[in-house]
Amino acid sequence: MIRFERGRGRDKQYLDEKLKYSALFSQRRPLLDVKHIIAVASGKGGVGKSTTAVNLALALQKDGFLVGILDADIYGPSLPKLMGIDARPVIENKKIQPLMKYGLKLMSMGFLVDEGIPIVWRGPMVMSAVKQMLLDVLWSPLDILVVDMPPGTGDAQLTLSQQVPLSGSVIVSTPQDIALVDALRGIEMFKKVGIPTLGIIENMSYFIAPDTGKRYYVFGRGPLRQEANKRNVLFLGEIPLDPLICSTSDQGCPIVLEEPDGPSAILYSDIAKVLIKSLFLSKP
Numbered sequence: 001m002i003r004f005e006r007g008r009g010r011d012k013q014y015l016d017e018k019l020k021y022s023a024l025f026s027q028r029r030p031l032l033d034v035k036h037i038i039a040v041a042s043g044k045g046g047v048g049k050s051t052t053a054v055n056l057a058l059a060l061q062k063d064g065f066l067v068g069i070l071d072a073d074i075y076g077p078s079l080p081k082l083m084g085i086d087a088r089p090v091i092e093n094k095k096i097q098p099l100m101k102y103g104l105k106l107m108s109m110g111f112l113v114d115e116g117i118p119i120v121w122r123g124p125m126v127m128s129a130v131k132q133m134l135l136d137v138l139w140s141p142l143d144i145l146v147v148d149m150p151p152g153t154g155d156a157q158l159t160l161s162q163q164v165p166l167s168g169s170v171i172v173s174t175p176q177d178i179a180l181v182d183a184l185r186g187i188e189m190f191k192k193v194g195i196p197t198l199g200i201i202e203n204m205s206y207f208i209a210p211d212t213g214k215r216y217y218v219f220g221r222g223p224l225r226q227e228a229n230k231r232n233v234l235f236l237g238e239i240p241l242d243p244l245i246c247s248t249s250d251q252g253c254p255i256v257l258e259e260p261d262g263p264s265a266i267l268y269s270d271i272a273k274v275l276i277k278s279l280f281l282s283k284p
């Protein structure tokens with residue numbers, strides 16, 4: 001039984017949606033001509049999911065794959081800012097044409113509402129928005145759809161796992177214990193809904209001093225690698241706390257594009273290669 005977020009279940013419809021959990025697997029339908037859907041998730045907010053999702057998507061694309069990004073964060077969409085794009089998608093015959101930037105197909109709630117307008121929605125509306133962005137967007141053809149998840153283990157996560165067969169999740173955590181606990185909760189949640197964790201990434205692991213090149217483990221050396229090993233989850237790597245990752249994201253041109261040969265971009269590319277292997281080459 002999934003343990004859902006507490007204190008938000010007053011709405012009957014909301015509860016009903018959640019109780020549909022028992023029918024979870026039967027509702028899953030593959031997206032036509034989309035080979036893999038992967039979710040980039042974490043338990044905790046602000047650990048770098050969106051930054052990781054966007055850079056991984058670009059790294060996957062550099063390896064010759066057709067890639068899209070679905071920003072499933074309804075309350076706090078980041079994709080428009082991260083990709084430097086602010087436009088309205090065209091709707092034709094009740095289907096939404098995803099936006100294109102840097103060769104990626106993109107969809108986000110941020111393309112549908114003006115920046116700064118708060119979205120005050122209950123759970124069922126969030127669920128239906130995520131469903132629409134999955135099923136009513138013309139994603140096809142795609143090799144990989146990367147879904148940038150909101151923090152936590154709530155409505156968006158549940159909708160995604162109910163509607164489509166996910167190939168797996170990539171969990172992002174920072175080294176602090178408090179993030180680790182939530183990351184492990186995220187792994188458990190995906191496990192309960194039958195979605196494998198493709199791997200776990202430690203973000204903001206260390207800082208390299210620009211003057212000396214010395215590595216500083218600012219938040220200490222977290223036990224993430226060991227915890228992943230214990231659970232038979234692949235540890236995909238450590239991404240440094242790099243001011244360039246932050247500034248390139250803020251400027252709407254992620255580091256994998258802006259400084260493709262730099263050390264951080266290379267780390268994202270290495271992780272993308274491991275993901276490609278487990279998505280496309282793991283089965284005989």
Ligand SMILES: Nc1ncnc2c1ncn2[C@@H]1O[C@H](COP(=O)(O)OP(=O)(O)OP(=O)(O)O)[C@@H](O)[C@H]1O
Pocket residue numbers: 042044045046047048049050051052073076078149150151203204239240241242243245246247249250
């Ligand atoms: N490795 C990194 N080095 C430096 N800054 C980073 C790194 N990763 C993320 N950041 C910065 O940290 C902030 C939070 O990142 P991001 O928005 O990707 O987190 P998130 O987990 O998606 O947050 P939310 O839970 O709100 O969706 C951003 O300003 C981003 O630029």
Ligand SMILES: [Mg+2]
Pocket residue numbers: 049050051073078148149150
């Ligand atoms: Mg985010």
